[in-house]
Amino acid sequence: MISTKQAAYILDNLTTAVLWFRPDLTLHTLNPAAETLLEVSAKQACGLGVEQLFPRADHCHQALKRVREQRYCVTERGVRLHLFGAKTITVDCSITPVIVEQNIRGVLLELMRIDQHLRITREENLLLQQQAARNVIRGLAHEIKNPLGGLRGAAQLLARELPDKNLREYTDIIIGEADRLQNLLNRMLLPQGVSHKKLTNIHQIIIRVSQIISSEPETRIKIEYDFDPSIPELYLDPDQMIQALLNIMRNAVQALNGFGKIQICTRIQRQMSLGGRHHKLLARIDVRDNGPGIAPHLIDHIFYPLVTSRAEGTGLGLSIAQSLVNQHGGLIECTSQPGDTVFTIWLPMETEKR
Ligand SMILES: Nc1ncnc2c1ncn2[C@@H]1O[C@H](COP(=O)(O)OP(=O)(O)OP(=O)(O)O)[C@@H](O)[C@H]1O
Ligand SMILES: [Mg+2]
8 A cells, every 4th residue: 555655756756647626626736747737836726616727628627527426437538728828738638536435535637748649640641641642643744744745746747737827726725735734744743853952041041032022013012030040051952942932932922912911930949750750950930921811621731732722823832842841851831820821841950961
């Protein structure tokens, strides 16, 4: 049998967050892991009711009440909790009744954070899906290219043989459309090109892309910068990075429809894994616009080739940008709501040749 002192020691050193609620569902005590997870001190939190501690987590409140009334254990997965500091975390939680001599003495809540884990899974899925989609597109593009060349050549021969010059209008259409398709296919195949990486100042790339964007006619868009000057030069292919950033920023300009604001922020991020590889240091570039945002039904698919909401769009911009950034061991992620869309480019900072 362990002593009370030993039990307290175990509780203090657990990595799982444990909270003990009294039968009236006010907090009796919590362990240091719970203080860290919820970003509150025991002094602030003890005595608070469950509704005060976890605002807007009705599902969790109901579960605690159910455990208290019915005296059985409950496990809830993927519960979102809003913390004091406006932060939100996703946890798995187990709720257990504390019963002493058949009397309910309280309810134990154990919380295990899973958003870190969710993020890694989502990222790995994104990379795998990208890779699969890219392979299909690449295979298809190659298959179309050869017959297309034949078709164009035959149309040219036909044009020369036509007795009536007026009929050339039709062969010109065939040739014109074949050229358009050829350009599309070339864009699809582009990211396979060899990278010419060298030590590059990422801020110069951002300024260069902003100049290109600003020089395009009819854009009255404000571009703001918030750079972290301590980011060292990164080992990148400058042209590929310009292309990737240009595709993201052009989308922002198009979404803003000529008016609005784009903010570009750079920061250093420590200790993060991307696609199964751990990196000690990464550069993070956020491109934020205050446009209408991405429709919820599109957001999970925007990095796929040919996904577009614009009549004149080909839906290749983001897929190409993602490929180019992947070639640098990085990743592009996106979050969006009306008035706030952020594309984040992660680039590992290891300077050794990859
Ligand atoms: N900043 C943004 N704000 C709102 N929607 C966006 C934004 N960026 C991308 N999108 C959405 O994502 C879709 C896909 O973008 P993507 O760049 O891949 O293709 P596109 O811009 O439609 O065509 P392309 O770039 O090939 O000319 C866009 O059609 C648009 O719906
Ligand atoms: Mg685009």
